[in-house]
Amino acid sequence: MKQWISALLLSTFMMAAFGQNHFNVLVYHHVSESSPASTSVSPEQFREHLAFFKSNNYPVVSLKDALAAIESGDALPQNAIAITFDDAYRSIYLNAFPLLKEFNYPFTIFAATDPIDQNFNDMLSWDQLREMKKWGAVIANHTQDHAYLVRHRSLDATWKLQTRQNIEHAQQRLIDELGSDIPKWLAYPYGEFSQSLQDLLSDMGYVGFAQHSGGINKDSPRTALPRFAAAGIYANTKTLATKIESLPMPISESDLSDMLTDDSQPLFRASITNMDDMSRVLNCFVDGSWHEVKWTGTQSFELVSEQPLSPGRHRYNCTAKSKSMNAYYWYSKPWLIQ
Numbered sequence: 041m042k043q044w045i046s047a048l049l050l051s052t053f054m055m056a057a058f059g060q061n062h063f064n065v066l067v068y069h070h071v072s073e074s075s076p077a078s079t080s081v082s083p084e085q086f087r088e089h090l091a092f093f094k095s096n097n098y099p100v101v102s103l104k105d106a107l108a109a110i111e112s113g114d115a116l117p118q119n120a121i122a123i124t125f126d127d128a129y130r131s132i133y134l135n136a137f138p139l140l141k142e143f144n145y146p147f148t149i150f151a152a153t154d155p156i157d158q159n160f161n162d163m164l165s166w167d168q169l170r171e172m173k174k175w176g177a178v179i180a181n182h183t184q185d186h187a188y189l190v191r192h193r194s195l196d197a198t199w200k201l202q203t204r205q206n207i208e209h210a211q212q213r214l215i216d217e218l219g220s221d222i223p224k225w226l227a228y229p230y231g232e233f234s235q236s237l238q239d240l241l242s243d244m245g246y247v248g249f250a251q252h253s254g255g256i257n258k259d260s261p262r263t264a265l266p267r268f269a270a271a272g273i274y275a276n277t278k279t280l281a282t283k284i285e286s287l288p289m290p291i292s293e294s295d296l297s298d299m300l301t302d303d304s305q306p307l308f309r310a311s312i313t314n315m316d317d318m319s320r321v322l323n324c325f326v327d328g329s330w331h332e333v334k335w336t337g338t339q340s341f342e343l344v345s346e347q348p349l350s351p352g353r354h355r356y357n358c359t360a361k362s363k364s365m366n367a368y369y370w371y372s373k374p375w376l377i378q
């Protein structure tokens with residue numbers, strides 16, 4: 041008994057000493073050898089990831105619990121991560137689920153419902169989703185039809201109505217098939233969002249998940265929560281470790297510029313809100329290539345691509361070393377050039 045109490049006190053102390061107020065989310069798609077490499081990990085790689093999380097003491101937490109902790113201010117374990125899958129491919133059931141059960145790791149699947157309703161070949165069935173949900177998986181909304189929600193659409197009342205109906209249809213299908221406890225979470229198809237879509241999600245009471253990199257803490261915009269890609273070229277465990285151990289950069293965007301823009305050289309202006317623990321050396325990247333930053337004040341800076349960016353998705357990423365920890369502060373600004 042005494043030993044048990046000591047262990048409990050020790051773990052409480054460790055939590056207080058080593059807890060953190062943020063967490064990172066990983067996004068997977070296929071767990072298969074026969075699917076497109078850029079969005080896939082092989083079953084062997086996926087096992088390697090799970091074993092790596094375990095051996096490195098990266099606690100895999102439920103997305104629901106982690107979001108609740110962010111809202112309530114409760115500490116999360118150090119290097120906490122949540123596992124998510126987008127699109128509801130059948131390989132999640134066939135190849136990932138047995139491993140997730142073996143490691144007892146919680147996970148979330150964001151499902152577009154039409155491909156399931158239409159019994160598409162490589163998609164999960166409702167029965168498979170029910171079985172995984174019964175085990176403890178959370179199933180959430182990835183729209184009805186995986187449409188490009190914000191590209192080439194006029195931002196008018198019709199767009200708003202259609203988009204709302206699309207999301208509500210998917211939510212109703214999930215509830216009809218899986219039960220009433222489906223969270224109001226939406227993963228944006230292709231990670232693409234706009235201010236209008238964020239506003240609509242807020243109106244509807246949804247949390248929105250995107251696909252740009254970065255951690256989640258109390259300051260993260262609830263309609264544009266970042267997730268780190270963990271497949272394809274991002275699947276190697278060394279780079280994954282850097283991301284899992286990364287800290288959300290305390291930053292405030294001066295312009296709050298919309299992801300959706302007509303400007304092929306979008307200007308990103310931001311201020312670091314707390315530089316106490318952050319190196320002043322800010323390493324920024326435009327689509328993965330290092331790019332010079334212009335400091336405009338002691339804590340404010342600008343970044344603009346020297347080259348015009350092609351229509352489609354692009355990213356500015358900025359990192360800075362922590363002074364106290366062997367980790368990087370990380371911020372990502374996604375763009376969707378029209």
Ligand SMILES: [Zn+2]
Nearest residue numbers: 126127229230
């Ligand atoms: Zn998707």
